[in-house]
Amino acid sequence: MELTGAQILVKSLEAEGVDCVFGLPGGAILPTFDAIYDSKIKFHLVRHEQGASHMADAYGRATGKPGVCIVTSGPAATNTITGLATAYMDSAPMVCITGQVATTAIGSDAFQEADVVGVSRPVTKHNYLIKNVKDISRVVKEAFYIARTGRPGPVLIDFPVDVSRAKAEYEPATSVKLRGYNPEKASNPVDMDQLQKAADLINGAKRPCLYVGGGAIISNAEKEVMELVEKTGIPITTTVLGLGIFPETHPLSLRMLGMHGTVYANYSVQKSDVLIAVGARFDDRVTGHIPRFAPHAKIIHIDIDPSSISKTIKVDVAIEGDVKQALVKLNKMVKNLRPATKEWIEQINEWKAKHPLKYKKEGGIRQEYVIEQVGNLTNHKALVATGVGQHQMWAAQWYGFAEPRSMLTSGGLGTMGYGLPAAIGAQCGRPDKTVVCFDGDGSFQMTMCELVTASHYNIPVKLFLLDNGWHGMVRQWQELFYKERYSASHLEPSNPDFPKLVEACGVRAIQCKTKEEVIPAIKEALKHKGPVVVHCLVEKADNVYPMVPAGHALDQVMDMA
């Protein structure tokens, strides 16, 4: 029986195991929405397409399966660009389907037409414009395959309305044939020479340090990372996207490194003689001033993306391949470095004792306190979404991550407004988990319309709105580096009445004005069956420390007095 292109698209999505889609309809995509009407796929109507793109991204990060969003042409498609760029920078698997004007109208400046393939090209792993109804099932198959394999990323499918109306027999695609893309080969580290060199360096190290990023989480390598640490006794620090790969309560954990990482993690990297980078890409927020990064270290880099290797930092040993597969091999080749590393570990423990993470306990509500308490009351097992800014860094420092895929944050692009839609997307993918979101008042206002989505579908995310009345990170930089000239960073007195706003969206609001109210409010929120916002009026002028100012070496740390 012949089906319409729209029906074929929806069937192809079902064949990929898609059970949940985020999006918003409109002219050019209406045939597809008509087909969705008959499908078992659970559709989530968002209030703004950017929200749909972040939801799909976070669904992908939380589950490892590509998240899907479907929107219409033109402005809807361009609204997803921020979400695509966010997912691309952080290697999140997602598939974005955009409506397009009819193939006959493409290029004519038709109503709601935009060159979406052109606009999205630099922020997607790959993209397609489907011109023939017979290509649909193949393109969908390829899109999902590309999105989730190798170094994952977003794939966009531009779907003209006439193709969605055209009819053809539905022939399910069962395989992909892409001669220019071979992720299995790339993921299998066969270069035993490089592995042996890495093992030799590690086995001879006196001051080794592991630096682990999001690639290890994507690769599901938590067991292998733990095995490497326990077997060798090498201390481990993670990037913001690597949080959760290794329990931070472990004595060999150095927690996060980089601009707002712990002093001892940064010192350890700087003083290390062998640095093992695993699924990380030497982002400038991690390295600080590059010429002075880890000056004494031989650097080993394991990464599935060869273009990440020696991109910013020249490495000594490069292992191209999947982190998990590489570590399985490497773990057999490395030995216990104890007791040769005894002095090194003692040195690190001294740094830990001297420079612990800390925050001010006196005064009003500190953001760190809220985050720490949420961590305790969720046993460090919730999925945590964040916006971007001070609260994001404090969440990274204070939640106490213990499980992989539990930190959902825009690390690479730094997309404010990611938090709430990400929490919703993650909750849809992991209904079994408690999902919390830490958001700032600045970030929150960028996508707060998605509260209505949470309310509509009763998606029980717990959002902690840490309201200091400022674009806090901007304020911090202006205080420290711009002579306290607070240009356009103050959000008061015009911030909305948040509890009223939240309730107007059909979401429960709880407000905390004093420290004493925080723990009861968290408990209340966690007990509540539906979505809830805990509005915390926090200290207004706190800064995130430790801080390595941009352009400085990692050991040039500003810490709290």
Next chain:
Amino acid sequence: MQKHTIAVLVENQFGVLCRVAGLFSARGFNIDSLTVGETQHADLSRMTVVARGDERVVQQIVRQLDKLIDVISIEILNPQDSIDRELVLIKVKSDLSNRNDLMGVVNNFRGKIVDVQEDSMTLEATGTEAKIDAMLELLRAFGVIEVVRTGKIAISRKAPLDAPEAKEVEVVKVKKSAKAKSSAKAATKGGDKKAKMQAGTDTWM
């Protein structure tokens, strides 16, 4: 900065040139010329890119190009082992008084006169970039009106730049077991996109 000639075999599809050109601008790579045309296979196009940069930049260019799904094979062409040519069309001021002198220059460079007007001549020449530069320099005295250059194309003296056999990866279900199966299958089959680039470029790593 050193110049490098990079041969890139791509799918002959709309939008591929954009992907490659966009990558160069997005990554801030310096590009001298880029030519593209069909190959002996209708479904394959070949680009010749001349780019500037140190060893590390070229390595990045190759690796970034390699990530594009539509890019099939890449080879950095070593000047000793490859032949390169450029075609140029030059319109020069010319009348009866200097026609002979001009033809002398053209003949010296084994060029051709392809059009003659009352006050100008159009010449055609092919050769290496250096030869064409030298010819242009000599023609300057006559008064150059218009120059059109193709940019460099190049071919290896040795093995051709091949497209690997497209392998089929079965991905029927998204379940993990199916994925593992398909990857095992894929690993045993051919398709070697990178072999060519690695030989000459990873010496500094």
